[in-house]
């Protein structure tokens with residue numbers, strides 16, 4: 524038995540499922556999760572000292588590479604002056620200023636400690652601001668694990684407005700809460716129009732992943748987004764862009780800068796902390812001023828704006844702001860996707876690919892999917908085989924067919940060539956089996 528397996532057995536004794544976040548347990552793909560001992564640039568090493576090229580990068584945050592020397596130095600400097608004060612610091616202002624500068628729709632921003640807190644607080648704020656209860660989310664979008672957001676719709680296009688069709692996707696979420704969340708299919712303009720026609724005046728907020736990463740990468744249709752913006756404005760509902768994953772990853776100004784949409788509120792996390800537990804939500808000053816201590820919507824946190832996390836975030840945002848960063852990241856990621864597609868085609872395995880900035884989708888399907896329904900029709904068996912063949916070759920993909928992949932600026936041509944060489948072997952094996 525190897526060290527990873529030893530650790531997995533030991534972990535399961537004191538940690539439910541042996542992991543602190545479910546997807547790490549390899550449930551969809553089977554096998555033994557790798558326990559990480561250290562990482563550098565695009566690589567990490569497991570408990571058996573095997574090296575992997577990392578294609579999840581902590582699910583997004585590590586865009587400048589693992590253990591980036593500049594970020595490590597900034598963090599060490601901050602850590603030496605204590606980890607937390609519970610009182611304001613200048614660094615928090617600098618981080619807020621930088622975010623507002625990079626994302627002009629964000630006029631004011633509040634720091635929290637996780638993406639879940641950001642979306643949960645943004646929803647509370649939207650409800651407090653509008654005095655309404657109803658929220659709309661889209662099928663297949665994940666916005667963290669706040670109760671109101673752990674909901675999926677029943678099937679059938681026009682049953683969505685019937686709240687009895689909604690069911691919590693997690694135990695412990697009251698049915699009473701679920702009735703305030705409507706779930707619509709992603710990219711479905713007619714469904715959106717129908718709901719706003721019937722219930723528009725009750726909708727506090729619509730929350731969306733403006734490019735999804737939690738049902739693999741799916742891009743929105745431009746008309747879907749413009750309809751969404753127009754309907755929410757018309758009905759006085761708050762449009763919340765959940766850019767926890769896309770913010771500073773698909774482009775310096777996030778998905779909103781690529782789409783030309785100005786949301787009312789934006790949720791951020793991941794890259795903004797460079798791997799430290801920090802996240803944020805922000806947007807129109809008029810809405811943000813309803814937050815305590817100015818307004819009556821309560822939100823707080825002992826470790827909010829933590830100085831060590833702020834130092835990591837500030838340095839990471841400084842690095843990604845340097846000229847040419849996203850051009851390079853985008854071209855490296857595109858090079859990877861082109862190579863993967865070619866390797867699959869050569870072996871005759873049906874695969875399609877897509878990417879934006881440093882985020883990519885690899886689908887075991889003929890065509891790039893546009894909705895949750897389409898993505899769930901991809902070939903999961905092929906994915907599982909490919910995942911394990913790649914793992915064997917030292918390439919660490921997300922252990923689920925429904926997650927996007929992530930690159931960093933350290934995934935240079937040499938690293939990409941190594942991934943593609945492994946992929947050729949993996950696809951050939953898949954075509955044979």
Ligand code: PMP
Pocket residue numbers: 582637638639640642665666667668732736737765766767768792793802
């Ligand atoms: N929103 C989105 C779009 C996410 O991808 C995630 C996490 N993957 C979250 C919210 C929740 O963030 P966290 O895991 O930091 O709570």
